[in-house]
Amino acid sequence: MRALLVVNPVATTTSLRTRDVITHALASDLKLDVATTESRGHARELARLAAQNGETELVIGLGGDGTVNEIVNGLLHEGPDPERLPRLAVVPGGSTNVFARALGLPNDAVEATGALLNAIETRRERTIGLGLASGVPGTDDAGVQPRWFTFCAGFGFDAGVVGRVEQQRERGKRSTHALYVRQVLRQFLKEQHRSQGTITLEREGEQPVEDLVLSIVCNTAPWTYLGNKPVYAAPRASFDTALDVLGLSRLTSLAVGRYGTQLLTSSPRRGPRGRHAVTLHDLKDFTLHSQAPLPFQMDGDHLGVRTSVNFTGVRRALRVIA
Structure with a gap:
């Protein structure tokens, strides 16, 4: 071969x-x-x-x-x-x-x-699904080239954390889990003044989900790892289905403590839940809009700010050996 x-x-x-x-x-x-x-x-x-x-x-x-x-x-x-x-x-x-x-x-x-x-x-090989993010016609981001992602994308808070980590790495800091935790705290201090989120999730035939401050799009589970510990934002996400979404509509100290604890104690059967948490499974096509430009990341790579992104879950997109 x-x-x-x-x-x-x-x-x-x-x-x-x-x-x-x-x-x-x-x-x-x-x-x-x-x-x-x-x-x-x-x-x-x-x-x-x-x-x-x-x-x-x-x-x-x-x-x-x-x-x-x-x-x-x-x-x-x-x-x-x-x-x-x-x-x-x-x-x-x-x-x-x-x-x-x-x-x-x-x-x-x-x-x-x-x-x-x-x-x-x-x-031993398998054919997996992937996520595709692209610009939305009629918006400032319409001309953005489509880009594939393998395990996750983020629009809002978590993408801001990724951007902060990249800035620290450019200054010579090593990429460690402690570095990520520090940047989570700093991003929270920056955004905690917001009374509600600016993100709206739209999909055909369904009511929009509004006022999200954080939106994590998952193509598989776990979402990430802290050392050897897997963290599940969307436990049902899989390479064999389309995309899953976790959205949060509150970023108060109480909400961050609650949902942060749920993430740290998450498992393949149980992820974040509560009145301010939105979980959606196996979405083939949807759009995230924001009233103001927000950070955007894919597979842990900060891609600047966007006001809108269209997501497509493409099943059986690529063969992998593992």
């Missing part, structure tokens, strides 16, 4: 020695080409070319969730076609690795490589 290994050289948890070990292990079983990313967006371009050359059967991402997102968007540059496109595989090298862990892979890069080689040998 001809494969392309896309390596992010600044991935948080892999050293040069580890990357060499992984590369040699993969090359022993595959006709392996190796490409190292040089800048943001490079992984997307490498995957796009691999999808077009007609020879590459498998693209392997060695990096974090951002690297995986770029590869997915490169593979699906011309749209989903799981029978034609190369398969995707992941070796986790980031700080959280939500997508790889949601597929059932070990969080250790070397162990995950062993599991991946076993899956290739036994031809």
Whole structure:
């Protein structure tokens, strides 16, 4: 099998020695080409070319969730076609690795490589659904290019936290869970003055859901991890269904304490609930609008601010080996 290994050289948890070990292990079983990313967006371009050359059967991402997102968007540059496109595989090298862990892979890069080689040998693969976010016609964001995501997107509070974390990383801070917790607190202090949210969720044939301050869109569960602990914002979300949404309409100290505790104690059977929590399951198409520009993130990558985003859940979009 001809494969392309896309390596992010600044991935948080892999050293040069580890990357060499992984590369040699993969090359022993595959006709392996190796490409190292040089800048943001490079992984997307490498995957796009691999999808077009007609020879590459498998693209392997060695990096974090951002690297995986770029590869997915490169593979699906011309749209989903799981029978034609190369398969995707992941070796986790980031700080959280939500997508790889949601597929059932070990969080250790070397162990995950062993599991991946076993899956290739036994031809173990599955076709998963993905989320697609695009601009809304007739709005200021109409010209925004569509972009795929693998496990989550956020509009509002959580995206603001992601943006803060990225700013700290640009200043040389390491991406740790403690860093995320600090930025959650700072984002809350910034937004707690709001009496109600500005987000409205609209879908055809249903009443709009209004005044949301936070909206998390999930393509799988868990939503994220704190160390080794999975956190479930939408426990029923799955690669085999469309999209799930968790919305919150209050950001008071009491509400943050309540729903924060529910997230920390969440499980595959129980997520956040209460009078100010909205949970929606298996949505194929919906739009989030805001009265004011809000932060937006996809797969943990801050994408600036938006006033509206259209979401589509696309089932059976891409084949993965895991």
